[in-house]
Amino acid sequence: MSIINDSLIPVIGVVTDIRIDTPDVKTFRVVTPDGKKAFDHKPGQCAMLSIPGVGEAMFSITSSPTNTEFMEFSIKKCGCLTQWLHAMEVGQQITIRGPYGNAFPVDTEFVGKDMLFIAGGIGLAPLRSVINYCRHYRDKYGKIDIVYGSRSMEDLVDYKEIIDEWVKDDGIDVHLTIDREQPEWTGHVGFVPNYVKELGFDTNKTAILCGPPIMIKFTLAGLQEIGFDKTQVYTTMELRMKCGIGKCGRCNIGSKYVCKDGPVFRCDQVDELPDEY
Amino acid sequence: MRKISLDKLDQLFAEISSKSALYIPVDTAAGAKFEKYDGTKKMSDALNTVRSAKDFFFPQTENLVDFKVEGKTIEIKETVKEDEDFVVFGVRACDVKSFEILDRVFLADPVDNFYKNRRDHGIIVSMACTRPAETCFCQTFGIDATAPAGDIECHKTTDAVYLEAKTDKGAKLLKSLNALTEDADASAVEAQKAQTKEVFKKLPLAGLDASAFGDGKTNEFFNAPEWKTLSESCLGCGTCTFVCPTCQCYDIKDFNTGHEVKRFRCWDSCMYSDFTRMAHGNPRLTQVERFRQRFMHKLVYYPTNNEGIFGCVGCGRCMAKCPINMNIVKVMKKLGGNK
Numbered sequence: 001m002s003i004i005n006d007s008l009i010p011v012i013g014v015v016t017d018i019r020i021d022t023p024d025v026k027t028f029r030v031v032t033p034d035g036k037k038a039f040d041h042k043p044g045q046c047a048m049l050s051i052p053g054v055g056e057a058m059f060s061i062t063s064s065p066t067n068t069e070f071m072e073f074s075i076k077k078c079g080c081l082t083q084w085l086h087a088m089e090v091g092q093q094i095t096i097r098g099p100y101g102n103a104f105p106v107d108t109e110f111v112g113k114d115m116l117f118i119a120g121g122i123g124l125a126p127l128r129s130v131i132n133y134c135r136h137y138r139d140k141y142g143k144i145d146i147v148y149g150s151r152s153m154e155d156l157v158d159y160k161e162i163i164d165e166w167v168k169d170d171g172i173d174v175h176l177t178i179d180r181e182q183p184e185w186t187g188h189v190g191f192v193p194n195y196v197k198e199l200g201f202d203t204n205k206t207a208i209l210c211g212p213p214i215m216i217k218f219t220l221a222g223l224q225e226i227g228f229d230k231t232q233v234y235t236t237m238e239l240r241m242k243c244g245i246g247k248c249g250r251c252n253i254g255s256k257y258v259c260k261d262g263p264v265f266r267c268d269q270v271d272e273l274p275d276e277y
Numbered sequence: 278m279r280k281i282s283l284d285k286l287d288q289l290f291a292e293i294s295s296k297s298a299l300y301i302p303v304d305t306a307a308g309a310k311f312e313k314y315d316g317t318k319k320m321s322d323a324l325n326t327v328r329s330a331k332d333f334f335f336p337q338t339e340n341l342v343d344f345k346v347e348g349k350t351i352e353i354k355e356t357v358k359e360d361e362d363f364v365v366f367g368v369r370a371c372d373v374k375s376f377e378i379l380d381r382v383f384l385a386d387p388v389d390n391f392y393k394n395r396r397d398h399g400i401i402v403s404m405a406c407t408r409p410a411e412t413c414f415c416q417t418f419g420i421d422a423t424a425p426a427g428d429i430e431c432h433k434t435t436d437a438v439y440l441e442a443k444t445d446k447g448a449k450l451l452k453s454l455n456a457l458t459e460d461a462d463a464s465a466v467e468a469q470k471a472q473t474k475e476v477f478k479k480l481p482l483a484g485l486d487a488s489a490f491g492d493g494k495t496n497e498f499f500n501a502p503e504w505k506t507l508s509e510s511c512l513g514c515g516t517c518t519f520v521c522p523t524c525q526c527y528d529i530k531d532f533n534t535g536h537e538v539k540r541f542r543c544w545d546s547c548m549y550s551d552f553t554r555m556a557h558g559n560p561r562l563t564q565v566e567r568f569r570q571r572f573m574h575k576l577v578y579y580p581t582n583n584e585g586i587f588g589c590v591g592c593g594r595c596m597a598k599c600p601i602n603m604n605i606v607k608v609m610k611k612l613g614g615n616k
Contacts, residue, residue: 003355006390008529008542009342012351052344052351052538053531079556093351095344240555242529245387248545249526250553252574254495255581274499276570277560 007245010050010095013038015088016070021157022150025122026086027062027074030096038096041065043106043130044236044264047098048244049073051088055081058100058241058259062125064132071096074125074157100244101263104130104208104234106137113206114142118219120192120211121150124157126236126263127210135169144169145201149177149192153185175199193218196226203227209235209267213277220267230267237263237270237277253277278441279451280461286438289457290314290366296453297400298363300333302326311365320367324410325592329522330372333365334395335379337519337544341391341529344538354537358394364450367404370425371415371592375522376401377426378590381583382525391542400446403427405466407473412593414482414606420590422477423470432466439466482591482606489613490576492585498577499569503611508568510601515546517595517604518571523588526552547571572608 017029030049032038041047041061050056057079063072077086088094104110115134119127134141146166150156156176167174177188177195188195192215207223209216216235223233239251239258246260254274256262265273281289293299299314302321309323311330345352376396383392403425406413415422424430428447432439439461442448451458477483490498518524528545531538545552547570553561561567579588589605596604 004358004390004394005355006341007387008389008391009355010353012353052346052540053533055531056529082556089349092349095351095353238555239560240553242527242545245389246385247382247389247525247527248529249547249574252547252570252578254499254573255578274495274573276566 007097008243010048010056010097011038013049013094013096015090015092015094018088018090021074021159022155024077025074025155025157026077027072027158028085028088029070029072030094031070033093037068037070039099041071041099042103043133044104044126045099045101046244046259046263047071047073047096047100048241049081049085050095051081051084052095054084056095056242057081058238058244060126060129060236060263061099062128064129064136066133066136074122074128076122098244100241100259102261104236104264106130106133110134110206111140112142114202114204115144116201116205116207117144117146117148118192118196118207118209118211119146119148120215120219121155122157123211123215124148127208128158128161130208131166135166135172138169138171142171144172145175145199145205146172147175147177147192147196147199149179149190149195151179153178153182191215191218193222197222200226203232205232207233209233230271233267234264235267235270237265239277278439278461278463278466279455279458280437280439281454281458282437283433285457286320289438289454290320291316292454292457293364293366293450297361299366300363301366314366324406324408324413325369325372325594327594328520329375329592329594330365330368331375331379331522331525333363333399334376334392335383335525335527335544339391339542340539341542342540344531344540346538358391359398362398362400364400364402366402367431368401368425368427369404369406369592370420370422371413371590372522373401373403373426374415374418374420374590375592378523378579378583378586378588379525381586400429400450401427402429402431402440402447402450405430405432405470405473407433407469407476409473409477409480410593411481412596413477413480414485414591414593416477416480416483417485417487417591418587418589423473432469434465434469437461437465439463485606485609486613487576487587487589487609490609491580491587492577493581494577495573495581498573498612501612504569505565507603507608507611508565511548511564511568511603512601513548513550513564513567514600515548516598516600518546518548519544520594520598522590522592522594523575524571547574572605575605576609 242248246257251258308327309321343354383389406422575588
């Protein structure tokens with residue numbers, strides 16, 4: 001008799017810091033009980049987090065792989081498990097397993113390219129990993145533009161890091177927008193798709209897009225209007241998952257499994273999938 | 278090839294079960310099912326068990342791991358694996374083929390070690406068919422029910438059971454039974470096979486052709502208007518997925534016993550409305566999409582990922598059990614232009 005060692009069996013994670021980002025988004029810092037990072041990952045990969053007895057779900061790893069001390073997860077309160085996660089206090093143990101999925105091609109296709117990151121709302125969570133990876137290996141990439149929009153000032157995730165760090169970096173332009181006017185807001189007002197068109201980027205860039213489905217749809221259309229090809233645009237998808245290893249069948253679209261073949265897809269690859277996401 | 282006369286079959290079962298757990302199909306009030314041999318049970322002559330044999334390797338429910346939760350801390354208690362070999366006797370060709378289809382899912386990287394452990398310890402003794410039913414269409418998928426795969430291939434005639442080892446595992450088991458069996462020539466088996474093949478040619482589904490489906494046909498069938506009419510009566514009961522030997526979708530759920538949290542893996546069904554439901558919505562809102570998913574997966578998606586091999590073995594269980602009499606054959610005929 002021996003113990004079954006399987007990728008479905010998680011390890012313990014300890015929540016060592018909880019940052020309140022927006023009224024419904026918190027960022028959780030997770031390490032193992034002996035204070036180490038649970039596992040290495042690539043930008044765009046995900047992990048299964050669970051509170052035993054409540055549930056287990058897939059979340060994108062928000063922190064960059066270049067952070068060797070801990071992992072961070074920016075999580076929006078929207079369902080049963082996420083409510084429980086939001087109710088946690090520092091020191092709470094959870095379970096974690098991963099990493100799952102492919103990753104953004106940061107060391108291949110992206111190298112030497114001008115990067116255009118476009119995010120809406122909690123869609124910044126998976127992109128933050130890539131953005132901070134590109135900032136860490138700054139010389140490997142060209143100019144970086146970040147377009148980020150949310151419903152309101154309060155709903156901009158990681159706002160402090162954006163203001164304190166990203167906007168101060170050389171060769172990075174951050175373009176923030178909110179949906180409706182607010183008295184304290186001096187920046188741009190309007191939806192992300194229109195803002196992208198207004199900004200009118202060079203079409204030699206590689207674009208990475210993440211946000212609510214409706215925002216992705218219109219932003220992609222906007223990018224194509226200003227001359228981008230779908231092969232230049234990457235996105236990351238999300239479907240219900242249970243196993244994370246392409247076996248439980250939930251995230252199956254066509255012959256692909258989002259947990260294993262994704263979550264990162266180029267937009268021309270998304271077009272090849274049946275319209276069921 | 279070895280043989281044993283039918284009146285000595287109980288001795289054979291006794292011998293096998295003295296060394297490892299032995300499962301044979303037996304007749305029950307609810308139809309034939311695999312049960313553990315206890316020295317008295319008689320092997321069923323039924324064409325097939327009501328439920329498929331996939332339970333042996335992918336059980337309907339299994340305990341993956343336990344958690345002890347105290348305050349803010351969690352202790353993980355992993356489950357131990359059984360290291361005992363077991364023998365499943367009398368598996369039909371369609372079900373043996375289904376193991377290969379499941380293998381391609383569960384043994385693909387990363388390997389599912391719960392499944393692999395059972396596969397490693399299981400010995401399959403198959404049983405050739407002699408009287409196929411009207412719902413049988415294994416031949417559509419290239420399966421020869423008169424020559425089933427498995428570790429030992431078995432043929433039952435009117436007076437004897439003939440056994441032939443197909444793998445090292447099977448050879449080892451068969452050798453251990455040499456005292457009970459005797460050498461035999463294949464003439465009786467060949468005669469029976471030829472006879473059965475004639476029966477197969479006359480089955481109502483003998484001409485069913487799957488060649489319209491397969492690798493890379495997603496766009497051809499995904500938006501077919503027929504899905505709507507085909508799925509109209511589907512109740513979403515999931516019976517087809519539960520009796521199906523190749524359906525492998527599963528759920529992972531926790532159960533709090535009050536003392537600890539037990540994490541289970543259970544069969545699930547793409548026919549269920551909450552299968553893909555997330556906090557932000559459901560990509561498959563109606564039964565049309567769920568129904569389409571099941572058949573597209575078996576006839577198109579699975580072959581696309583597995584060198585053209587279909588995710589159906591033609592066992593006919595879904596035809597026999599569907600409460601509204603809908604099944605994969607009707608889908609294939611309607612969409613694939615079969616008569």
